[in-house]
Amino acid sequence: MEKVIIFGTGKRAQWIFKYLDKYNEFEVVEIWDNNEKKTGKIYEVNGKNVVVKQPHYENQYNIIVSSDVYYEEITRQLIENLSINPIYIKKFGYVFNSFKTKILEKYKDSDNAGINNICKYLRANELDVFCGQISNNYPLDIFEVHKDSDNGLLYSFWQGKKIYLSSVYKNPNDAKAYLCTLCKEQDVNSPHCYNIDKLDFYNTDIFIDGGAAEGFLALQVIDMVKHVYLVECDKEWVEALKLTFEPYKDKVTIIEKWLDEADSENTVSIDTLVLNNKNMDKIIVKMDIEGKETDVIKGMEKLIDSDIDMTCIICTYHKSGDEDIIHDFFEQRGFDITFANGYMFFPYGEIIEPELRKAVLTARKIIKN
Template sequence: MNRMTNTLIYKVRSRLREHLHTMKKKKVRKKMLDYYTQFPSGDDEISDAVDYLSTHPLTTFFGAFQEKYDAGEVEVFTDPSNGLPYVITDGKRLYFKRSQNRRTVQLMFNGLRIEQDAEAPHCYTDADFRITEDEILADVGCAEGYFSLMHIEKTKRIYLFEQDREWIEALEATFSPWREKISIIPRFVSDRDNNNEITLDNYFRETEEKPGFYKIDVEGAEASVLKGMEELLRAPVKIALCTYHHQHDFELFSRFFKEHRFHHRPNRGLMIYQNDLAETTPPFFRRCMIKATNQHG
């Protein structure tokens, strides 16, 4: 009885949160459209996003590319050997947290597919900025590890940095077929070294072969991660860095890479950071990603 009651309470709370978030999105959508009706933008990307928003509900991204993905079509399985939910992607199992139900997994995986679509502002790679054969990858803030799983066959080694214990359990299941080329580091990556945090400089200092590609997506702590890898930035590297967790991150990190003499560019396209809807102000849209490298030639 207690289990049934807890399940019912969970569902009611989830539906309520979803309803409140939907109402908030409708309010923000109206606010954005009213603003750009009064103050039209001369920026082509903003104009394209506003045009899309005028005929669609508010979503994280803007553009028809995301419409080919449907969360309801995602098949979710449960592994009887460990009780974890998983999906199949490119013939590989991607595991999720034990506490996540079927609908949550469907929505999460669908969001991951949208994020890594070649047209998405959140895509970490492209034709001119990619992980090469036998390259070493540092996935900083890897969560479920989808990006690393996409490249597991190509890479020489992958370092997975993730402090969430539930994700670590899922990561161990996902990457069990490739144990020999995976390291899971259960620490916050920061600009300090202590029992809970570690800098990339310190972690890789004694490592003979260091990563050539860094994917950094750490929920707003990107500045601390960069501060803690000053030594590594002296070697040829590629960095895919998220720039949307704070309103002015794109400008901040553009200056950082310019000062460090990196070639850098944003991904095309804009996004709305839905975790920050209550505080969102004009121009509302944020750049999602900077791709930077000091490799020449």
Template sequence: MKITKSLRQIIKWFVPFGIIEYRYKKSGRLNAERIQKGNDIAIYFKNLDRDNQDPEIVKIIEYLERNQCSMYPYEFTKKCFSENIVIYMDKICKMNYVLHENKRMYFPKNWEANQIREYYNWLLMEQDVDSPHRYDTAVFRVQEGDVIADLGTAEGFFALSNVEKAKKIYLFECDNKWLRALKKTFEPWQEKVSIVNKYISDTTSKNYITLDDFLDGKEINFIKADIEGAEIALLRGAKKTLLNQKKLQFSLCTYHRQNDAEEINQILTQNGFTTEYSKGYIITIFDRDSKEPYLRRGIIRAKNNESI
């Protein structure tokens, strides 16, 4: 897919410096309705009485006074530039890849270099240490010898960052465009990485499985989930896992639906987990049904007593 100059101009209304959020675009286009939504959200924040706002909200207001409305309303988004990303071609499998922490990360065969460059740039920004979407921290992270479940793996960014220290990794991904790329990316570690082509849910059927049924008593230590609003269903299907796993950490997305952050936090704390949210907020420019105040927490991190 070629990114035209006019499309780049539209993109700037949504994410700084033309960075594309591929998960939320439709058919490669960002429509006028979403541009208008971004304008409306910016006006909403600029009209707030900042003297009565939390410092975190004031920081967002100040950002929007200087910048266009975007999903991540923070200065860290200006650190990444896709032009600096080198794309390599594997001449054997004819697939493009980037070097992520000196490890090959492959992309779908039909993706052009510019698309890969923009996408990987977005990932680097998304996982910046100051990002509301950051999965881990210096103290909350995968430990040596952990067993990981990466739910909603996509390109495998999180799993690839932790593959060398993990004892075992389960990659849950149902989007067929990623399966071949994932297989190539994790080929050097195929003895400890399994790709699971099923959706995680609160019931088990042909294409769906609960975490309890999948694990069936197997060890798990770190669960990362970005599954488009199915995070609560994940927890409902993980009652035994929540109760019986002695050393367990979660890093779950909480921004896909309006009340996810509060509901997920409640489930985890009721099961004895200590929780914290990632830094800052995400502006819900991607959700046409979002309402004031247009802010959601990005990630909830949780650990049980054995992990503390």
């Protein structure tokens, strides 16, 4: 088992610790952190107590930098201040080395050009969610982040409109990193791109944002549609959504429930949201709901059978096999189906599979005149 050092103790590092507890692929010999207040703290990783230390000279083990935000800064620190050879400094994706090996083996005989390009990238780079398919750079300084003195929340601007972030984000750089991640997801080359420029929001009566989170997509199209339903159950995100959409409260309804196949105290179906509305000709639904997508589509049969023009933008990467299940569901009902370009590796599910997945499916109802 390879021995490594983890640099950092933040959220990403905590995730690495849990990952290693589950997959037992590395032995963490030390944890480094620049924050002196963390020095001496003990974390249990893989059944072993590991002490946090200040960075010091070390040329024996690979150092996995847990933070994407500060990776370049930490790399310079290690090279310039501690004379550490850069070959020992690894990005977060290094923890997925065994999955990278399995992916390369699985797809070695693929005749898919996109997958072959990913495999070529992986032979020279760490495995990451987007597998090198995003060519544009999104530095933190493309966003300015401010603190609202009235409520303490951080906010920035998305295409000229004020957007608030969850109270979980207390550090401006973390907030900037989150917003940059949204930019990467919606990059034209990203497998997670919703391709909203190809959809006609201007003629849409209702837009449902399932798993709204910060609500960037709804904010982007708010001036085009007649009404928006923001479906989000996370209380911290709901707090932020109420502030972001305060200027549009007359055309926005926030549903503090989860989307699901049927209604309950904590859930609501698409059919329930939509079919109580009268004089509606067109609806667009977006779902990014942490693996519940295959359940939720079952709760929209009445809408599908109606004469309402509808388009669904659905994430298909949360669980293995979802892309086929969701594709077949809509194909059998006569929808026109496209996938976003490229493939994703998804490391955040309960079970991580060594596979590349299509990430976003768009299904358009074919209206017969």
